[in-house]
Amino acid sequence: MNGWLIVNSFMDSDKFKEIYALLLESAKLKNISLKLLKSQEISDIVGSDFSNYTLPDFVIFWDKDVLLAQMLENAGVRVFNSADAIYSCxxxxxxxxxxxxxGVRIPKTIIAPKTFESIGYNDFTFLKNAIDRLGLPIIIKESFGSFGQQVFLANTEDEAKAIIERIGYKEFVxxxxxxxxxxxxxxINVVGGQVVASMLRYNxxxxxxxxxxxxxxxxxIPSDAQKQLATVAAKALNLDFAGVDILFGPDxxxxxxxxxxxxxxxxxLECTGINIAEHIINYIAEELK
Ligand SMILES: Nc1ncnc2c1ncn2[C@@H]1O[C@H](COP(=O)(O)OP(=O)(O)O)[C@@H](O)[C@H]1O
Ligand SMILES: [Mg+2]
Structure with a gap:
């Protein structure tokens, strides 16, 4: 069996390379040939089927380039996670x-109305409405972001307004x-519908x-309710594997x-000694049997 590990072309921090190395090593242990490729090394004209390449049995898609993932799926390649699942996260x-x-429990969420780069926001009625419904302090979260870098907490309406002005026209909730x-x-890490590792994060x-x-x-050690919520959430988004973050509600x-x-x-891995890469590779091997 052979696969491609497709990664972002431009993000080359050690943090990401460590993940790629763990996946490559786990594949090797399982006698699966896995080739690391940057997204820009794989391209074809829209509507074509990548006939210039010998397509692999599967792709592990460690990028957010869902358009490339979608094109590979259209060419008949099994992509883990699927383009749709990656986009929905x-x-x-x-x-x-x-x-x-x-029916999965989430914090009460309101999606900000859409604006455009050349327009921004010239009326903040939606902010007043959001504060009326959700109270203060209020979380403001860009739709696209990671590592907490695009998540903000506003204590007052003025703080919220300043945050929104900094976000500009980008989508947020x-x-x-x-x-x-x-x-x-x-x-909680879920692979193939099973909880495989869990850790508490605190600051x-x-x-x-x-x-x-x-x-x-x-x-x-997660409660049954936390495990259940994590697996149901992963299933709802059609994820083969996922890291689900779960908050502690009032009760x-x-x-x-x-x-x-x-x-x-x-x-x-550092915290629990559990190597998610091994679980992912084993799961893919089972799925493609
Ligand atoms: N609604 C919320 N209530 C309390 N804490 C939150 C809420 N949303 C996010 N957080 C905190 O902010 C962190 C980052 O938010 P998250 O939505 O996970 O974005 P990111 O993709 O950047 O990690 C979470 O791990 C959590 O600690
Ligand atoms: Mg997070």
Missing amino acids: DNKAQTYIRLAQA FQEFIKTSCGKDVR ENDFRSNIINGGNMKPF EEAIVCEVNSNPHFKST
Whole structure:
């Protein structure tokens, strides 16, 4: 069996290279030939079928370039995660719409109205409405973002307005701030519908628990409700593998914060000793049997 590991052409930080190395090593151990390719090394005219390439049995798609993923699928290649699944995680507004539709508990969320680059916002009625419905402080989250870098907490309407002005015309959502989970959440890794690893992330100095922001981590045994929520969320978004972030609600109830289609699992390995790459490779081998 042979596969391609497709990665972003321009992002070459060690943080990402570590993930690629773990996937390549796990494939090798399983006698699967996995070739690392940058997205720009694979291209074809729209509507063509990549006939200049010997297409692999599968692709592990470690990029957010869902258009390339979609074209590969159209050419008949099995892509893990699928283009649709990656998109439904990458666009957080889309994630919340799909999770809510599937009955998965999420923080109360309002999607900001669309504007355009040349127009921006010239009327903030929508901000007043969001604060009326969700209260203060309020979370403002860009639809596309990671490592907590595009997630903000506004204590007042003026702060919220300043944040929105900085975001400019990019898509974002308002979200109820789950105070009982301030700086703390659970990352649950799901592969092939099974929970394979879990850790608690916590930060005393920031409302965001992301490790890259200075969050700490420790192994964690999730409750049945948290496990159930993680697997249902992964299924709702058609993910073969996922990192599901779960908040602690007021009565400890589990609430999905977001879902990652390409979870950064090096920290999970450091924290729990569990190598998600091995689980992903084993799962793909089973699926393609
Ligand atoms: N509605 C919320 N209530 C409380 N904390 C939140 C909420 N949304 C996000 N957070 C905190 O911010 C962090 C980053 O938000 P998240 O939606 O996971 O974005 P990213 O993709 O950047 O990680 C979360 O891990 C969590 O600690
Ligand atoms: Mg997150």
